[in-house]
Amino acid sequence: MGKFEYAPAPESRAVVSLRESYGLFIGGEFTPGVDGHAFKTISPATEEVLAEVTEAGPADVDRAVIAARKAYEHTWALMPGTERAKYLFRIARIVQERARELAVLESLDNGKPIRESRDVDIPLVAAHFFYYAGWADKLEHAGFGPAPRPLGVVGQVIPWNFPLLMLAWKIAPALACGNTVVLKPAETTPLTALAFAEICQQADVPPGVVNIVTGAGETGRALVTHPGIDKVAFTGSTEVGKEIARACAHSRQKLTLELGGKAANIVFEDAPIDQAVEGIVNGIFFNQGHVCCAGSRLLVQESVYTEVLAALRRRLETLRLGDPLDKNTDVGAINSAAQLAKIRELSQVGEAEGAQRWSAPCDLPVKGFWFPPTVFTGVSQAHRIAREEIFGPVLSVLTFRTPAEAVEKANNTPYGLSAGIWTDKGSLILWMASRLRAGVVWANTFNKFDPTSPFGGYKESGYGREGGRHGLEAYLDV
Amino acid sequence: MAGKAAGTGWRRTSMSELAGARIAVRKTYKLYIGGAFPRSESGRSYLVTDHKGRFAANAAMASRKDARDAVAAARKAFGGWSAATAYNRGQVLYRVAELLEGRRAQFVAEVRAAEGLGPRRAEALVDAAIDRWVWYAGWSDKIAQVRGATNPVAGPYFNFSLPEPTGVVAVIAPEASSLLGFVSVIAPAVVSGNTVVALASERFPLPAVTLSEVLATSDVPGGVINVLTGRTAEIAPWLASHMDVNAIDLSGAPDALADDLAVAAADNLKRVVRAGDEDWTQPPALKRMLAYLETKTVWHPAGT
Numbered sequence: 001m002g003k004f005e006y007a008p009a010p011e012s013r014a015v016v017s018l019r020e021s022y023g024l025f026i027g028g029e030f031t032p033g034v035d036g037h038a039f040k041t042i043s044p045a046t047e048e049v050l051a052e053v054t055e056a057g058p059a060d061v062d063r064a065v066i067a068a069r070k071a072y073e074h075t076w077a078l079m080p081g082t083e084r085a086k087y088l089f090r091i092a093r094i095v096q097e098r099a100r101e102l103a104v105l106e107s108l109d110n111g112k113p114i115r116e117s118r119d120v121d122i123p124l125v126a127a128h129f130f131y132y133a134g135w136a137d138k139l140e141h142a143g144f145g146p147a148p149r150p151l152g153v154v155g156q157v158i159p160w161n162f163p164l165l166m167l168a169w170k171i172a173p174a175l176a177c178g179n180t181v182v183l184k185p186a187e188t189t190p191l192t193a194l195a196f197a198e199i200c201q202q203a204d205v206p207p208g209v210v211n212i213v214t215g216a217g218e219t220g221r222a223l224v225t226h227p228g229i230d231k232v233a234f235t236g237s238t239e240v241g242k243e244i245a246r247a248c249a250h251s252r253q254k255l256t257l258e259l260g261g262k263a264a265n266i267v268f269e270d271a272p273i274d275q276a277v278e279g280i281v282n283g284i285f286f287n288q289g290h291v292c293c294a295g296s297r298l299l300v301q302e303s304v305y306t307e308v309l310a311a312l313r314r315r316l317e318t319l320r321l322g323d324p325l326d327k328n329t330d331v332g333a334i335n336s337a338a339q340l341a342k343i344r345e346l347s348q349v350g351e352a353e354g355a356q357r358w359s360a361p362c363d364l365p366v367k368g369f370w371f372p373p374t375v376f377t378g379v380s381q382a383h384r385i386a387r388e389e390i391f392g393p394v395l396s397v398l399t400f401r402t403p404a405e406a407v408e409k410a411n412n413t414p415y416g417l418s419a420g421i422w423t424d425k426g427s428l429i430l431w432m433a434s435r436l437r438a439g440v441v442w443a444n445t446f447n448k449f450d451p452t453s454p455f456g457g458y459k460e461s462g463y464g465r466e467g468g469r470h471g472l473e474a475y476l477d478v
Numbered sequence: 479m480a481g482k483a484a485g486t487g488w489r490r491t492s493m494s495e496l497a498g499a500r501i502a503v504r505k506t507y508k509l510y511i512g513g514a515f516p517r518s519e520s521g522r523s524y525l526v527t528d529h530k531g532r533f534a535a536n537a538a539m540a541s542r543k544d545a546r547d548a549v550a551a552a553r554k555a556f557g558g559w560s561a562a563t564a565y566n567r568g569q570v571l572y573r574v575a576e577l578l579e580g581r582r583a584q585f586v587a588e589v590r591a592a593e594g595l596g597p598r599r600a601e602a603l604v605d606a607a608i609d610r611w612v613w614y615a616g617w618s619d620k621i622a623q624v625r626g627a628t629n630p631v632a633g634p635y636f637n638f639s640l641p642e643p644t645g646v647v648a649v650i651a652p653e654a655s656s657l658l659g660f661v662s663v664i665a666p667a668v669v670s671g672n673t674v675v676a677l678a679s680e681r682f683p684l685p686a687v688t689l690s691e692v693l694a695t696s697d698v699p700g701g702v703i704n705v706l707t708g709r710t711a712e713i714a715p716w717l718a719s720h721m722d723v724n725a726i727d728l729s730g731a732p733d734a735l736a737d738d739l740a741v742a743a744a745d746n747l748k749r750v751v752r753a754g755d756e757d758w759t760q761p762p763a764l765k766r767m768l769a770y771l772e773t774k775t776v777w778h779p780a781g782t
Contacts, residue, residue, distance in 0.1 A: 082609055089572060130565070130569070134619070136616075138616060138617070141620075426778055426779075427779040427780055427782070428781070430636045431780045452619050
């Protein structure tokens, strides 16, 4: 079956009004940086410059931490939970009200399809604030003692793959528990975090409770090593996570890390194949594979290997790659030139090491950063594409014969963030789930997220959990 | 305020002043059943006075049939409401708080007129009632996380327990606290997916009726909360003995009556909540939410 022809169906950009340049959000106001450095953020789909953003230096980070400290000591930590809750509910409501605008802005800056930003990212952002708003006045029921205390000022650094959603995962529980925050968004996706700063203003969140400092690695380093920070929360690469863990070893700051993954998506012979194929596609091509919990290693039981692979290729041929703002787009742009280079490099290594590469036939736009959905077969556990996180739309396929072998191979990684199981046999799901060393196990589904559901990794995928009742622990003095 | 002026005005206002005055449009206080506002099918009403004994309204005096209609409406609504996601129910309850906040002044006036309180005290009670909706809204997707469990049974089984709503809850609302007390007994039932038939305070029914008007224009589906006004001694026994009611809160029943109601409730083993020494202004305990939850435990083998 060929691809259906679709007329373009672009979502209007008119809902977004971009400023030419953005300051830092410190103490409730947008302020210029002390040393005047700035950088540009672009649309990865077109390379068009969207806005100029301030690069926060150490003096700016210092100002933000002082503002957060002041807000913590004079307002936020003293405020009853019932009142803190109302600010978070307000934020949730404003996110819902401005949902379409935020979705378009996210797709513009990040390159992800509007279908995902509109139907996944932004609704989950609102839900996350709504959920943690409800905890703010119930902390004594959360299982951490009768009157758990906040930690103080929290420094948070988030990645570019789900910019506003990662912000929500960080800020909502921190504020609910009574902490104040200084957050640094990723340098390639700062715009929704700055829109969030405006939302804090609309919600009349007390000045200094939320501070947003934009910048790159140096800004992040200044933030996580700042002596005025009581707790560090980081989502990003395992490499940087380890660096932060070393820094915090000296400063004794509390730390939670949500890092990389190399999840196994395991398909048994009795799995409903069409459903499993949808799950495989969703597992690795959702958000262009820029997902730490992506199902990047497909483990297929040998008896159904041919059938699964044929169905998978057929399905991939129908994926629509292109304009992130087009409502029919399945696969958007790679977030940056640097990330595209990394994906290309690892894919070349895969070929050089002897795996067979197959890419879905699709026309790549001339401008912007693009990579077609790609599948490697004949992959062994020793290959780098089976061991390293590619963080792109690249799937490595391996096979197994028995459940025990599937467990062995799935766990044969330094990571442990997530895993998927596809079978109609309930007892096998539970047997597998109890043996997989991963923080989230999806059975007959994949890449499902909910604010009530804890998320986080085993081993080198990090420590701490975000979401659910467990997500409070990272922001309480327990 | 307009109602009060109209109710008291004729004694003080001179004839000539009255001739030029605007006469207030008064509200008919009705029942709230299945999302509609019927009068009592019996055609009866009863005199409700304000705290100074002056005429306030002729409230509907619900009959046995009204009570049974309300239970039927609550049962009909149970399927949809209990199947709604916890997130959705939380949003719906929060929306009630949003709408109440917008009508804060009206409720302050009604609570003052009914209970005879000073303005500060009435404001505090209305604020607490609004905040109580918010508090319970947050519980919708958390009660299972506090009350549910996975159970490490000694065998190759995955075993978990989760709370589920009991069903239709009859509530005899507190007699003395017309709004805060009323909210404090209905919200804990509906938050987890139960549906409610509430009998308002006999003496101070009007704020509860006005609340039902808020519920009708909120996102609460019709039938999820039904509000009756009338004689407690007449209606409560029908609710307590109704075989399609699964639980009953006896807060508003005098002690002697409450004992009889508890006996009647035993016929189908209703879950019974007896009045304690509740101070509705204090943060609530989990007691009422937990009273209307069943625990379901699921076993599943684990193995290849």
